[in-house]
Amino acid sequence: MVRVSVNGYGTIGRRIADAVKLQPDMELAGMVKRTPDYWAFLAMQKGIPIFCPDPAARTRLERAGVKVEGLLEDLFARSDIVVDCSPEKGEENKPLYESAGMKAVFQGGEVHSIAGVSFVAQCNYLEAVGRQYVRVVSCNTTALARVLKTLDDAVGVEKGIATLVRRATDPEDCAKGPIDSVVPDPVELPSHHADDVRTVMPGMDLTTMAVKVPTTHMHLHALALKVKEPDAGKAVSALLGAPRILLFESKKGYRSTANMINYAREIGRPRGDLYEVGVWKESVKVEGDWLYLFMGVHQESIVVPENIDCVRAMTGEEDASRSIQMTNKTLGMVK
Numbered sequence: 001m002v003r004v005s006v007n008g009y010g011t012i013g014r015r016i017a018d019a020v021k022l023q024p025d026m027e028l029a030g031m032v033k034r035t036p037d038y039w040a041f042l043a044m045q046k047g048i049p050i051f052c053p054d055p056a057a058r059t060r061l062e063r064a065g066v067k068v069e070g071l072l073e074d075l076f077a078r079s080d081i082v083v084d085c086s087p088e089k090g091e092e093n094k095p096l097y098e099s100a101g102m103k104a105v106f107q108g109g110e111v112h113s114i115a116g117v118s119f120v121a122q123c124n125y126l127e128a129v130g131r132q133y134v135r136v137v138s139c140n141t142t143a144l145a146r147v148l149k150t151l152d153d154a155v156g157v158e159k160g161i162a163t164l165v166r167r168a169t170d171p172e173d174c175a176k177g178p179i180d181s182v183v184p185d186p187v188e189l190p191s192h193h194a195d196d197v198r199t200v201m202p203g204m205d206l207t208t209m210a211v212k213v214p215t216t217h218m219h220l221h222a223l224a225l226k227v228k229e230p231d232a233g234k235a236v237s238a239l240l241g242a243p244r245i246l247l248f249e250s251k252k253g254y255r256s257t258a259n260m261i262n263y264a265r266e267i268g269r270p271r272g273d274l275y276e277v278g279v280w281k282e283s284v285k286v287e288g289d290w291l292y293l294f295m296g297v298h299q300e301s302i303v304v305p306e307n308i309d310c311v312r313a314m315t316g317e318e319d320a321s322r323s324i325q326m327t328n329k330t331l332g333m334v335k
């Protein structure tokens with residue numbers, strides 16, 4: 001059993017902790033918490049061992065009534081690997097992992113150089129095998145990489161242009177906007193997302209642009225891809241066959257990102273999580289050499305399976321498809 005700890009129990013960390021508990025080859029050693037908020041009490045209710053980064057935090061949590069198992073060094077003593085899910089504090093935390101000799105997975109808010117390897121299971125699983133540090137890329141990059149890899153293998157992508165319509169913030173965050181505007185983010189083009197895709201798919205000729213809109217549940221990407229073989233049927237078949245990509249049909253009523261979230265809720269996914277990229281089937285069209293599509297990305301959950309596979313690769317599993325299949329099965333994905 002690989003003993004996994006989670007540092008940062010927020011949007012991503014909570015999901016990864018639950019996903020680790022579902023793996024037959026992993027156990028959750030514990031998580032790190034600084035603030036005695038309701039998440040600490042919910043974790044305690046779920047029986048998740050709670051650790052603190054320092055004695056001051058421990059006092060704070062214990063005074064509030066949270067049961068604390070120990071400090072960071074105690075957690076590391078019972079872990080093989082830590083998944084850093086901090087709000088972009090990976091650079092601050094890395095020296096702690098280095099001095100404890102801990103393997104660490106970082107998230108997409110960190111820069112590529114923090115680990116030297118960025119990861120999307122379907123693209124470059126083997127690069128992570130046995131590594132000390134790996135970064136799982138962001139939600140947007142994960143979605144782009146899954147779909148670009150699938151289509152590149154099937155119809156050959158010569159170049160691509162992607163427009164990302166991004167949710168403003170996560171559902172519980174009431175401190176951020178926009179509330180009543182659409183914001184080019186950034187105004188200066190292109191956006192950084194294409195460079196991030198190239199950390200897992202070097203040489204991919206891609207340009208990205210992004211805007212922020214006042215929603216909280218999903219991103220929507222519009223892709224235009226110049227392809228070697230402009231065959232929409234072949235592209236659809238490849239997307240249908242690829243793991244972690246689902247096709248949604250607008251004629252069945254899947255007309256918005258909200259409908260995709262409803263799908264995840266209705267099939268009983270925890271928190272209504274959609275780990276897969278949701279491609280609108282009718283949007284996959286060819287005109288001349290160009291292939292077009294729309295896809296939805298559930299920002300809170302899409303990187304969860306990637307983190308599980310990344311832990312497996314770093315701790316020695318060399319078979320990418322075995323790991324992907326095990327993760328998919330335990331998280332309730334059909335493919």
Ligand SMILES: NC(=O)c1ccc[n+]([C@@H]2O[C@H](COP(=O)([O-])OP(=O)(O)OC[C@H]3O[C@@H](n4cnc5c(N)ncnc54)[C@H](OP(=O)(O)O)[C@@H]3O)[C@@H](O)[C@H]2O)c1
Pocket residue numbers: 007008009010011012013032033034035036085086087088089092093107108109110137138139170299300303
């Ligand atoms: N949210 C998304 O949609 C999304 C999607 C993909 C990737 N990511 C990436 O995933 C990472 C985590 O994002 P998130 O949205 O999950 O974060 P988050 O929800 O904003 O916060 C995570 C938690 O980390 C704790 N924390 C604060 N300082 C910390 C530190 N120095 N070290 C460890 N934990 C600390 C905080 O709880 P306590 O104060 O109680 O410890 C906080 O609640 C980021 O790199 C982000 O870019 C996020």
